Amino acid sequence: MYKIIWWLLLTLLSYSGFAQNVADTHIITLPITEAEGFGLFSPEFKELEYDPAEMVSDEWNNTREAVTGIPEHWDKPVVKRIIFDIYQFTYQNYKLGALSEDFFNSAKEAWQWDPAKRALYEQPIRCYTHIAMFKTPSGVIEYKLDTDNDKDFRDERTVSSPIMVVALANGAKPEYALRVQYETYVNGKVEKKTIPVLIAQNKEDRLLYGFPVHGETWFKKKRLVLRGDVVSTTYDKRTLVGVDGKKEGFKPVKKEAQLEVEGENYLNMGTDANNLMLTLGVEQPTKNNLVYRKPMVGDAAAVFSGNEFTTNKPVSLKDYKGRYLYLEFWGSWCKPCMKEIPNVKHARQNLDPALISFLGIAYDKPEELAKTIKKEKITWPQILHSKENKIADIYDVRNFPKSYLIDPDGKIIAEDLRGSKLVKLLEKYMNKRSR
Incomplete structure (x- = not known):
């Protein structure tokens, strides 16, 4: 009987969050579920630079892989990687010997990244995929995305009219995204997943990519929505958290800032990326806990x-x-x-x-x-x-x-x-x- 009660308590805690006192701070951990779509967040993208003459001269060149199935009529195609977890990718290539220790240490310093804060898998996993691009004589960029992640583009369709970024800003749904198979290391094991990858085009005819995904959890009967790194599926560098509501009033806060839920302030202490748990702390705000958010066109520029x-x-x-x-x-x-x-x-x-x-x-x-x-x-x-x-x-x-x-x-x-x-x-x- 006691074993049953104990099991029920553990189950309840794992789904509703639990609290404990650590250094006089009331800690609350909440399980994160992954959801598709940008949610209340504005779309974020990274540019896929198109330059047939580009040659990578540093050690990243050692991580390149051969791909097949690029159309023969594509003159000077460009192949790029889309990486879902840059930290896992860097770590596994360091362990493989493709990246030197000096290069690895330089990356850690430049990114202000501490690998000890998240368990990473030493063997190579498919935490990335490839995209092949071709610029037509009329200047239009066509592309093929390796959705099944087999380094072969023969079974992938050619896309010649990517959605414009402005259309997304005006409320277009992310159903234009292609679903890509990949691998991730979480909860102590390698998991096979699929992720939507959205390829868009800006006014300068450059291709961009982004992941229309976000995190969700519940606290005090309120749905909290989360966004991690800018162009990654992880929370190593960033955990933005906001309370679900109307988009015009949505104000997500970054790590170490105060999040107001039902009239009370909670410190956004970031995410346990190993177990996908959001951590909040009950702590009075101080003048050092500034609330920052990504400025948008139309905003007053932040004072600095x-x-x-x-x-x-x-x-x-x-x-x-x-x-x-x-x-x-x-x-x-x-x-x-x-x-x-x-x-x-x-x-x-x-x-x-x-x-x-x-x-x-x-x-x-x-x-x-x-x-x-x-x-x-x-x-x-x-x-x-x-x-x-x-x-x-x-x-x-x-x-x-x-x-x-x-x-x-x-x-x-x-x-x-x-x-x-x-x-x-x-x-x-x-x-x-x-x-």
């Missing part, structure tokens, strides 16, 4: 301040009031960021400095930033992101490069403007506002 890297002079958002500001988050370790430097240089040289200023927020090591500024002859101001200024955190930047165009009144009017047509794009938005 820091010191210019070269001169050490104080810089803040208010310094740019009355002018447009092109704000770019980047790092010297980020290959797409480095490819953008000539475009920003060109834009700065060809736009009126009385109308628009340029400011970089470098997510980097001081010594690497100093070398890059000198080598690339970067002359516009740079602020090094730090634990003190937290600028990348304030803007919730987890994907680089990331740019915002802020108008003279301090309002965000565009994001992710880049490429060889940067001058025209900036002029377009500046002219639009002046009408």
